Amino acid sequence: MEGLMKGKRGLIMGIANDHSIAWGMAKTLHAHGAELAFTFQGEALGKRVKPLAEQLGVDLVLPCDVEDIASVDATFAVLREKWGKLDFVIHAIGFADKNELKGRYADTSRENFSRTMVISCFSFTEVAKRAAELMTDGGSMITLTFGASERAMPNYNVMGVAKAALEASVRYLASDFGPRGIRVNAISAGPIRTLAGSGIGEARAMFAYMQKHAPLRRGVTLDELGGSALYLLSDLSGGVTGEIHYVDSGYNIVLMPRPDDLKT
Ligand code: NAD
Structure with missing residues (x-):
């Protein structure tokens, strides 16, 4: 299986930092x-990311704040120049004001709603559009x-709404780019x-609850998320697009915990 991404x-x-999901995926x-x-x-x-990049011999390490579209454009201009494809x-x-990741969703401010949507949802559309231009052989x-x-959870609030919109964007982008052999998941x-x-x-309490009641009775690891990213980004998943792929120890299939588990 080694070399699945060779040439890509x-x-x-x-x-x-080294706890980031993206870092787990990068290593895999x-x-x-x-x-x-x-x-x-x-x-x-950047001070944390550059030493991590060095560990993997990554030379292209670019500043990019997705709130600033000029910074996104600059990133893709460098990729076009250095790699072409x-x-x-x-x-x-993802980002939302911490003060609104508690309490009621109904109290979300207009300003934080817009900012959360731009950073956590629309930035994917803006990135995908620019990336697709460079995916001349599919991608x-x-x-x-x-x-x-999909379901209400305490405190997640505006982020849940942004993630719902993000998931809808995945389907629309998959539909837009599919004819060019570009998959989006x-x-x-x-x-x-x-x-x-x-x-x-x-x-802490919510994560513990989910881990306790997931079918696998544990959380997931960065390596497991890396493995799923490898599947979706490699030719192994060639026929898969527009999907929301759960890597959550099965928690999403549970409607309610087993009565025995509620007692402990
Ligand atoms: P993380 O804090 O390591 O990563 C979040 C990243 O978002 C950071 O690198 C941060 O710099 C970046 N970011 C925020 N605002 C930005 C902006 N304006 N411009 C550019 N980058 C910006 O945390 P993570 O948990 O690895 O988060 C990665 C993704 O995974 C997020 O979309 C998050 O919602 C999602 N996610 C996380 C969990 C979890 O439990 N940690 C579960 C499901 C999904």
Whole structure:
């Protein structure tokens, strides 16, 4: 199986540190022969991302804040100049004001709603459009979502609404780019302790609950998310597009916990 990604070049957006989901995916893709470029948001995170890039021998490490479209354009201008062609993209970016990742969804402010939607949802469309222009031999893109897009969960609030819109975008983008052999999918990850994950109110208790009641009775690992990214970004999943692929120890199939589990 090694070498599945040999000859493929991909952009990974959303590494903040070595706990990031995007970092787990980068390691797996690198191990399977992919050539990678990373983006980072702001110089403070750049200081963490650059040493990680070095570990994998990644030379293309570019600043990119998706709130600033000029910065997204600059990233793709460099990719066009250095590589000319792109085979895959990982978009692992999400943000909402921490103060509104608690309490009621009904209290979401207009300003935070717009900002959350632009960063956590629309940025994928803007990235996908630019990436598709470089995917001259077809390609594959993934974004990251969470099951609270489909069901209400305390505190996830506006982020759940943004993830629902993100999942709808995956289907529309898959439909737009499918005729050119470009596939677009999302991985719906189970809870992972990351910077973004810990911003959600009462995250610890909710993550523990989900892990306890998932069919596999545990959380998922960065390596498992890496394996699923490898599947979706490689030719192994050649016939798959527009899917929301759950990697969550099966939690999404549970309507209610087993009565025995509620007692413990
Ligand atoms: P993380 O904090 O490691 O990564 C989030 C990334 O988003 C960071 O690298 C941050 O720099 C980037 N980002 C935020 N605003 C940005 C902006 N304006 N421009 C560019 N980048 C920006 O956390 P993570 O958990 O690895 O998050 C990656 C993705 O996975 C997110 O979309 C998140 O919603 C999703 N996700 C996380 C979990 C979880 O439990 N951690 C579960 C399901 C889905």
